[in-house]
Amino acid sequence: MAELNIVLYEPEIPSNTGNIGRTCVATGTRLHLIEPLGFHLDEKSLRRAGMDYWKELDVTTYVNWEEFLLKNPNANLYLATTKGRKVYTEVSYEPDCFLVFGKESAGIPEEILKANPEACVRIPMLGETRSLNLSNSAAIILYEALRQNNFDHMKLAGELHRLSWEE
Numbered sequence: 001m002a003e004l005n006i007v008l009y010e011p012e013i014p015s016n017t018g019n020i021g022r023t024c025v026a027t028g029t030r031l032h033l034i035e036p037l038g039f040h041l042d043e044k045s046l047r048r049a050g051m052d053y054w055k056e057l058d059v060t061t062y063v064n065w066e067e068f069l070l071k072n073p074n075a076n077l078y079l080a081t082t083k084g085r086k087v088y089t090e091v092s093y094e095p096d097c098f099l100v101f102g103k104e105s106a107g108i109p110e111e112i113l114k115a116n117p118e119a120c121v122r123i124p125m126l127g128e129t130r131s132l133n134l135s136n137s138a139a140i141i142l143y144e145a146l147r148q149n150n151f152d153h154m155k156l157a158g159e160l161h162r163l164s165w166e167e
Contacts, residue, residue, distance in 0.1 A: 003096050004145055005030045005075075006138055009065065009112075010103040012038030019135035021057050027146060028153055031059040032098070034068050065112065072098065077119045078145075079108050080137055082130070084122035091121055093145035095152075104134050 006029055011017045017039070024031045033041075041061070062068040069075070076097040080088070093099075102108035113120055123132060123140055131137070146154070 003028075003030070004093070004142065004149075005032060005096070005098040006142060007032040007034065007068065007077075007098050007100040008103075008134075008138075009034045009100060009108055010036055010038070011134070012104045013134070014039035016104065016134040018054075020138045021059065022053055023135070023139050023142065024058070025053050025056050027142065029058075029142060031057055032068060032072075033059065033061045034065055035061060035063050037061075038103075065109075077116060078141070079113060079116055079120045080123070080141055081108055081113055081120050082122055082125075083113060084120035085117070086121050088121040088123055088141045088144055093148050095149050097145065099138070099141050099145060101134055101138055107131070 004027070006020060006024060008017060008020065008031070011033065017033070017037075021031055023029070060071075062071065076094045077100055078088075078091065078093065078097060079100045081102070100108060121141070123137055125132065132140075
């Protein structure tokens, strides 16, 4: 069974993290947050941001990248970056891989990218577009990883539609 992971490196915008959290709940994906965060994770802040599903989310926070690596020593990493040599569809995602996304203003730090060049993947874009929205990028790559793993723990929309007509 696919047990995918999304890692957000120092996310800054609560609504992006909220959207990604909702996607994680809908797909059974674990969320990992590497501090510092640009917002608070207290209950009042989460409620204000409309994140009432947060209690259903499998989420872990880390004080820094080093703690993340220490607690996930065998993690198969895929780093989303505009500097990636491979398109995100050109790699094979393992059922327990970690999809890493950088902060909105700066992406993943250069030293992390340089230490893991083969793990870098990109989403194709036209011209001089700087980047896509963080939550959109996470959804695009996550759903490719889920597709490659045959959506093995999810009901497909066709199955739900077929079931509703059979009742």
